[in-house]
Amino acid sequence: xxxxxxxxxxxxxxxxxxxxxxxxxxxxxxxxxxxxxxxxxxxxxxxxxxxxxxxxxxxxxxxxxxxxxxxxxxxxxxxxxxxxxxxxxxxxxxxxxxxxxxxxxxxxxxxxxxxxxxxxxxxxxxxxxxxxxxxxxxxxxxxxxxxxxxxxxxxxxxxxxxxxxxxxxxxxxxxxxxxxxxxxxxxxxxxxxxxxxxxxxxxxxxxxxxxxxxxxxxxxxxxxxxxxxxxxx
Numbered sequence: 001x002x003x004x005x006x007x008x009x010x011x012x013x014x015x016x017x018x019x020x021x022x023x024x025x026x027x028x029x030x031x032x033x034x035x036x037x038x039x040x041x042x043x044x045x046x047x048x049x050x051x052x053x054x055x056x057x058x059x060x061x062x063x064x065x066x067x068x069x070x071x072x073x074x075x076x077x078x079x080x081x082x083x084x085x086x087x088x089x090x091x092x093x094x095x096x097x098x099x100x101x102x103x104x105x106x107x108x109x110x111x112x113x114x115x116x117x118x119x120x121x122x123x124x125x126x127x128x129x130x131x132x133x134x135x136x137x138x139x140x141x142x143x144x145x146x147x148x149x150x151x152x153x154x155x156x157x158x159x160x161x162x163x164x165x166x167x168x169x170x171x172x173x174x175x176x177x178x179x180x181x182x183x184x185x186x187x188x189x190x191x192x193x194x195x196x197x198x199x200x201x202x203x204x205x206x207x208x209x210x211x212x213x214x215x216x217x218x219x220x221x222x223x224x225x226x227x228x229x230x231x232x233x
Contacts, residue, residue: 003048003120007031008038008066009082010056014105018051018082021109022116035059035066042070047077049116054083054090067097075159076149078119082107088197095201098161101191122162122190139172140232142219156213160206163189167202171220172230179221179229203228 005027009015012033019029030045032038035056050070056062067079080101081094094102101115137144141154149165151158160168170188174180186194189202203220210217219232 002026002028004028004030004045005116006038006041006047006050008033008035008050008056008063009053010034011053017109018112021113025113025117027116033057035062035069038066039069042073046074049078049080049119051080051082051112051116054081054085054094064093064097067094067099071098076162078123078162080115080119082112092201095198096205098164098205100161100163137169137172139175139230140219142172142232144169144172153210153213153217158209158213160209163191164202164206164209166190167199168206171228175230179223179227181227183227185227199227 005022007015007018007022007029009018009031010033015031015033019031022029030041030047032041033056038050050067052063052066054061054063056066059065063081063083067081070077070079075098079097079099080103081099082103082105083090084105086104091102100119103112103115137146143152144165145151146169149162151160151165151168166188167185170184171180174184180188182196182199185199185202189199207217207220210219219230221229221231223229
């Protein structure tokens with residue numbers, strides 16, 4: 001059964017070219033021109049990946065809004081933004097929403113197909129690595145179920161993206177001593193070359209989600225010029 005990919009892009013040529021490139025790789029692709037069309041389709045079909053433009057017709061932030069709506073229903077849905085908006089504030093906004101990747105137009109269609117393939121390989125490896133025995137890591141009030149990729153804080157579930165989960169796991173695993181370096185955390189994202197500012201954005205997002213469950217949460221500390229450490233027992 002081929003993986004299903006949703007493409008939401010208002011430019012018909014770019015939409016068609018992207019869809020054709022991914023279909024040649026063996027994926028099932030459904031392409032839409034607007035947020036409304038994609039939402040109607042999502043109610044009927046659950047894709048394995050969504051590739052979203054940000055500006056959709058008259059909706060300047062339509063892709064951001066669509067990302068929120070899709071992840072509210074399926075928090076584990078991988079999302080890639082493919083857009084001509086390349087300002088840091090837009091990149092940060094996309095990552096904070098929970099996107100797995102953010103690619104600037106114009107992009108090589110061959111490169112995009114490789115990024116998609118890389119994501120699916122990561123997800124396949126995760127599934128293959130699961131065992132019948134649950135692997136749980138505990139750090140005080142935090143519990144991380146590595147097999148199910150679930151996090152709880154004082155018994156409350158914390159919804160993290162795939163990348164956020166791996167970043168938090170790396171910090172907790174390295175809680176003895178100085179903590180996790182930026183290089184450690186970049187490798188944990190499994191996204192190739194990752195800048196420190198991108199890691200900082202993931203940390204801000206993780207902290208915000210934990211503080212939504214517990215306003216007093218303050219267990220992830222910055223280590224100046226190095227990275228982050230877990231400071232709670």
